Amino acid sequence: MIRIPSAYDNRRGSVIVDTDEGVLLVSSSGGYYRLPGGKPKRGEASIQAAIRELREETGLRAYEVKYLFKFHASKIFRIKGKGTPTPSNEIHHFAFFKPGKNMKVRVSENTIKILKKYYELNSDSDSC
Numbered sequence: 001m002i003r004i005p006s007a008y009d010n011r012r013g014s015v016i017v018d019t020d021e022g023v024l025l026v027s028s029s030g031g032y033y034r035l036p037g038g039k040p041k042r043g044e045a046s047i048q049a050a051i052r053e054l055r056e057e058t059g060l061r062a063y064e065v066k067y068l069f070k071f072h073a074s075k076i077f078r079i080k081g082k083g084t085p086t087p088s089n090e091i092h093h094f095a096f097f098k099p100g101k102n103m104k105v106r107v108s109e110n111t112i113k114i115l116k117k118y119y120e121l122n123s124d125s126d127s128c
Helices: 046-058 109-121
Strands: 014-018 022-027 063-071 074-082 093-099
Touching: 014 022, 014 046, 014 109, 022 046, 046 063, 046 074, 063 109, 074 109
Parallel strands: 014 074
Antiparallel strands: 022 093, 063 074
């Protein structure tokens, strides 16, 4: 079996931006969608990487940040962002995930696992 590398295999900060439309997902090519985020630069903490990557990938400015949990080597943060998601050099496509909503885009398996855990932690929400 061929193993496809996951965006969540290495240390990174990943972001859940939960809006009225759902959780923001990003894609560079329109292929699989994932949470915004990325690897820390040298000397940078995962939380700093999450905030920086959110800005670089979507144009959103973080104004409230909360650590949620660890998934493999990734730290998952819920961030409230100011602004409207705007395509960047890295990210060209956006989608929103809501439990029970039929997704018209492909979401990476690990993103689904992260979202499932996120909604389980928020007991008043449905599971994925």
